[in-house]
Structure formats: C-alpha cells, structure tokens
Amino acid sequence: MAANPDLTAYYAQRATEYERIYTKPERQTDLALLRKRIPMLLADRVVYEVACGTGYWTQYIAPRAISVFATDFNEDVLAVARTKAVPDNRVIFAAADAFDLPMPPLPCTGGFAGFWWSHLRSDEVDGFLQGFFARLRPGARFVFADNRYVEGSSSPITRTDDEGNTYQTRTLDDGSRHEVLKNFPDAASIRAALDPYVARSAVESLPHYWIAWGDAR
16 A cells, blocks of 8 residues: 555655644643653664654654664655664664565564654554564564644644544645545554554553554564
C-alpha cells in the first residue's frame, strides 16, 4: 500500500512550518515529559524510526541510542531533518515508504513512530504494524506517540468518512488549504491493535498526547 499522495504533498509544502506545532504554550508540560521519556525508553538501542519528518524527535533519541535509522517518504522533510545537530555517525536518514519499509543497516532492538499512527486510516493500522514489527528483533522496545484531540488546541475535525476516519482542514502560510486525515484512537483500540505483535505494552494518556511502549514478540 503506497503512501497517501495528498498527505505527502501537504507535508512537502509544510516542511519549513512543521515544528511550530511544538511551540503551543498549553502543550509544553506534555512535550517536556515526552522529550525525556521517549529517549529514555529507547536508550542503548539500535532504533528504526518511521515517519521521522523533520527529525524533531530524532535529535532527542539519537544522543541516548546506539544508532538511529530514521526514515520518511518525503524528501522535503528529510532535507530539514539532515540539518539537525545529531551525534556524528549515529543517524542515517533514508527515504522509505512506511508501508514497504526497507531492511535496516543493522538489526534493530528499538522502534519508534511519532505522530504517524494518527495519519493511518483504520483499515491501514494492522498492515503498518505488521511491517513495522517485521523490521524489529524479538524483544525489541517499541514506542509510539501521537496527539489526543483537545477542543480549542487541536484543529477542528471537519469531516468524518463512512469508516469513521476523521479529517482536519489546515491552512499553510501560502494560503493553500489541505484536508488531512487525522485519527484520534483511544487507549483500548491502541492496545487491541498492538496485541498480536507484542509481548507486553502500556498506553499512557497525557492531556494533549498519548504514548505507547513495550516489547515486541
């Protein structure tokens, strides 16, 4: 299953604007916790990162990881990611389709996908997870993090399709408007989706974000 071309085009245009989302005042407490928790969970691991985008989370993971293979479908965001200050020889950025992930350079004992799950349609989640966990060694530590819907902070949901997937309409600096798939799964559905692939998992809900982690089978 190929990457969504509309989503790819949107993030290509948004590449230089993307990290503004991390400056929202009401989200700073949650973000400070995630910036500590995510690298801690992946410390001393060889990490496969999916949908790394501009490398915002890569720059926090890399100093504590053994290495990071950071992938994204979009060359425009990878260009921004490659400007990040990361430890020498510890990060490889590579173009890759999240639904057809390449083999990593080294066996991976950790995996991370931040703010990607919400861009999966409900019928895509299992296929993505199957491919993701196939690139990790048994017992590898996995971490997912994403947004919760918070009225007044999140962009409003402007459409729901027949399968229950939700969409937001977003406007970029150039005035262009884009409909973006953005789902907000609850903790129970996250656990249920992970269950076939993991030995154990935990899901924590923060005011603005959720984080799931555990060990792969």
